[in-house]
Each structure stands twice: as C-alpha cells, then as structure tokens.
Amino acid sequence: MASFFNDKLEFQPGMFYVGVQSWETKQYHVYSTPNGTSHNAFLIMDKQVTLIDTVPLQYQFEFFEKIKQLTPLESIVNIIIQHAEQEVTECLPALVQACPNACVICTRKCYEHLIILYPQLSSTRFEIVQPKKPLIIGTKQLSFIQVPLVHWPESMITVCGDIVFTSDLFSQHIASFKRFIDPECQALIEEKAEEFLANEFSRVVPQLIEIIGQVKGFKMLLPTHGMIIKDHYVERVLNLYTNFTQLILANADPSLIAQRPKKIIIVFETLWTATARMADFIAYHLKNNNINICLLNMKLTSLEKLAHESLTATGFAFGSPTLNNGAMPGIVQAVNYLRGLKMVDNKPAIVFGSYGWGDGEGSKYLADQLERSGIRVGGRVIWKYNFDDSVEARMAQVLNQVFMNK
Numbered sequence: 563m564a565s566f567f568n569d570k571l572e573f574q575p576g577m578f579y580v581g582v583q584s585w586e587t588k589q590y591h592v593y594s595t596p597n598g599t600s601h602n603a604f605l606i607m608d609k610q611v612t613l614i615d616t617v618p619l620q621y622q623f624e625f626f627e628k629i630k631q632l633t634p635l636e637s638i639v640n641i642i643i644q645h646a647e648q649e650v651t652e653c654l655p656a657l658v659q660a661c662p663n664a665c666v667i668c669t670r671k672c673y674e675h676l677i678i679l680y681p682q683l684s685s686t687r688f689e690i691v692q693p694k695k696p697l698i699i700g701t702k703q704l705s706f707i708q709v710p711l712v713h714w715p716e717s718m719i720t721v722c723g724d725i726v727f728t729s730d731l732f733s734q735h736i737a738s739f740k741r742f743i744d745p746e747c748q749a750l751i752e753e754k755a756e757e758f759l760a761n762e763f764s765r766v767v768p769q770l771i772e773i774i775g776q777v778k779g780f781k782m783l784l785p786t787h788g789m790i791i792k793d794h795y796v797e798r799v800l801n802l803y804t805n806f807t808q809l810i811l812a813n814a815d816p817s818l819i820a821q822r823p824k825k826i827i828i829v830f831e832t833l834w835t836a837t838a839r840m841a842d843f844i845a846y847h848l849k850n851n852n853i854n855i856c857l858l859n860m861k862l863t864s865l866e867k868l869a870h871e872s873l874t875a876t877g878f879a880f881g882s883p884t885l886n887n888g889a890m891p892g893i894v895q896a897v898n899y900l901r902g903l904k905m906v907d908n909k910p911a912i913v914f915g916s917y918g919w920g921d922g923e924g925s926k927y928l929a930d931q932l933e934r935s936g937i938r939v940g941g942r943v944i945w946k947y948n949f950d951d952s953v954e955a956r957m958a959q960v961l962n963q964v965f966m967n968k
C-alpha cells in the first residue's frame with residue numbers, strides 16, 4: 563500500500579533522508595521561528611544499517627514509517643546520536659525497543675546525558691566513539707569529530723567519505739518541501755543560517771574556527787535543521803561562517819568596532835508612547851548625523867531578530883518606562899538575552915525612559931543590569947510622563963557625547 567510518508571530522498575547512493583518537517587514550530591528555545599523548522603535524520607543502507615539521529619517524539623509515527631519504507635526497524639544495527647538534546651533523541655527509547663540488535667553510538671558525555679534523560683536506556687548497548695577509530699559499516703566508513711559546546715557539551719559530527727553530518731552546525735530554521743539549497747531559496751537559507759549562528763553560536767567562536775577548517779573541501783553538509791548544503795553552496799556557507807567568526811572576534815575589540823560603519827540599535831518598550839516617541843527622536847537625531855539605526859519595539863520584535871541585528875551593531879540605546887518600580891518585561895528579556903550572547907560588550911550604551919511618580923526606576927534597573935555585566939552605560943535620560951524640548955536637548959547632548967564623541 564502506498565504510504566503518505568513515502569517521500570524517499572536518496573541524497574547519496576544508499577543514504578536516505580528520514581527526517582520530518584515541522585511547519586507548525588513557531589517558537590524554538592527562546593526565539594521565534596516564523597518559517598518553522600525541520601528535524602533531520604538520516605539512514606545509511608549498508609551491510610550494517612545505520613541511523614543518524616532521531617526526531618522529536620510528536621513525529622515518531624512519521625519517522626518510523628519513513629524508515630519502514632526502506633527497511634524493517636529490526637534491521638538497524640547502529641544508531642548514531644550526535645547530540646543528546648531532546649529534539650534528536652526523544653524517539654530513541656522507542657527505537658531501541660523496536661531494534662533489539664541496535665547499539666547506540668555517541669560520545670561519553672552524550673551517553674551520560676542520555677541515561678539521565680531516559681533512565682530506561684540504562685540496559686541499552688552503547689559504544690563510545692573514539693577520536694581516531696572509524697566505524698566500518700560495510701562499504702562505508704564513518705568517523706566522528708567531537709565539537710564540545712557546539713552547541714551542547716556532548717556534540718559531535720560524523721564524516722562519511724566526502725560528506726559530513728554536521729549536527730546543529732550549518733542549521734537553519736526552515737520547513738520546506740525542498741531538501742537541498744538552490745538558487746531560489748539561497749538568500750533565505752543564508753539569512754536563516756546567519757540568524758541561527760547569532761542566536762546559538764556567538765559564544766563558541768574558537769570551536770567554530772576549528773571546525774570550519776576541518777570541513778573545508780567536503781561535498782555535502784547535512785545539518786540537523788533545514789536544508790542540505792551541497793556543491794558550491796558549501797563554500798558559500800563556510801564563507802558565511804568565517805565572516806561570522808570575524809564579526810564576533812571584532813566585537814571583542816573596541817578598536818575594530820570603531821572601524822565599522824556606525825549602527826545603533828534602539829530597543830525599547832512603552833506603555834503610553836512617551837518612551838516610543840523618544841526612541842523616534844533618537845532615531846531621527848542619529849540618522850541626521852549619518853549614523854545607521856535599527857529601531858526595535860520589543861513588543862513587536864523577536865529575540866532572534868534582535869540578536870541578528872545586534873551582530874553588526876556599534877552601540878545600543880535601551881528604553882523602558884517605569885513599571886511597578888522596575889523595567890518592562892520585554893526589554894529586561896532583551897538586555898538579558900544580548901548580555902548572554904555577549905552582543906553588547908565593548909559597545910557604548912545609553913538607557914532612557916519615562917516614569918510617573920518615582921525616580922525613573924525602569925531605566926535605572928536596565929543600567930544596573932548592564933553595569934553588573936561589565937557594560938559601561940554612557941548616559942541615562944529620564945523624564946516625568948511627557949518630554950519637552952529641554953529633554954530632547956538633553957538627549958541630543960548624550961547621543962552626541964556617547965555615539966559621536968562630540
């Protein structure tokens with residue numbers, strides 16, 4: 563009987579895509595994924611049938627059906643788990659039950675994480691990968707490169723001939739009927755790959771540089787999320803990764819940041835528009851002084867957009883009215899997110915905001931959060947309810963001083 567899931571893709575002789583498209587995923591980790599995502603898994607039909615990664619539990623039926631189109635589940639001998647996170651392991655307990663002959667192959671750390679996540683795996687047969695010991699599965703041979711903290715401590719990637727299964731590396735959050743990057747979707751895929759980088763890998767640049775060197779020259783990259791990258795797109799994506807690492811390294815050096823075209827991120831929230839109107843004033847003032855701006859209202863903007871834009875920023879203006887003696891939740895979240903990704907470090911910042919009856923505790927809270935992370939706040943402009951020309955003049959002076967050294 564024809565199966566609904568019979569959309570086999572043999573991307574290399576004997577190698578099949580058995581992943582799923584998650585069109586409905588609009589939130590991933592802490593940020594939004596408007597294009598959905600995919601959870602990619604791969605089956606290698608060799609003497610020893612070998613599976614690379616699983617998918618989230620909600621897709622177990624589809625995943626198993628896809629495998630069964632190619633081979634009975636019991637025939638699987640090796641289950642390679644590149645990363646312990648639930649998105650690639652939730653089907654593992656059921657899979658192990660369905661494949662009595664299978665051995666789970668992963669790093670030592672991955673094994674430690676898996677048996678905490680799934681105690682029922684304690685009697686499963688595991689094999690811990692060794693750096694220089696390939697796994698021979700018949701005509702094909704697999705070798706493993708550990709990539710700690712890219713993006714969990716147990717992560718590894720898998721090399722097979724001239725292709726690499728890259729786990730989260732080179733991922734892009736997008737669901738699609740296409741499996742391969744092509745000219746039509748190239749721009750979107752590259753944007754999504756850079757967004758993924760900004761949100762997931764800003765803290766692991768030395769590891770990225772090492773991996774970029776290791777995967778140069780390979781023909782095909784098969785990430786956990788998004789489309790497969792092959793042919794000349796491999797070089798394009800590696801260049802994108804290299805540019806990203808250079809950008810992040812430059813972010814650690816104030817003299818290199820100073821050489822970039824100026825770009826100030828104005829990120830704010832508002833209750834009754836006063837802080838929003840001041841954000842507009844800041845935007846106009848900077849623009850009139852030939853400084854690029856990006857104006858983001860955190861009620862209408864996503865964290866992944868904020869992080870992506872912040873990659874190339876040279877400074878920040880954070881605005882919040884006072885709400886219950888503190889700052890607005892979205893802007894607190896924004897500061898916390900950028901601080902964690904080290905996007906604000908070494909860049910000038912100001913805070914601003916309206917208040918009613920207190921002392922501008924909203925912007926004070928933001929300034930304290932930034933200063934506690936070692937980020938120097940160059941100015942704080944506050945006003946009661948509504949602002950007039952004198953507050954605008956004060957703001958203009960702070961902007962000139964902090965962002966233009968005037």
Ligand SMILES: Cc1cc2nc3c(=O)[nH]c(=O)nc-3n(C[C@H](O)[C@H](O)[C@H](O)COP(=O)(O)O)c2cc1C
Nearest residue numbers: 833834835836837883886887916917918919920947
């Ligand atoms: C729910 C709520 C809580 C507030 N809490 C405070 C407060 O704790 N301290 C204060 O000075 N003002 C407080 N305010 C007043 C606002 O900070 C004030 O209206 C301000 O002008 C709003 O700025 P906006 O127009 O940018 O939203 C509060 C306002 C609201 C609606």
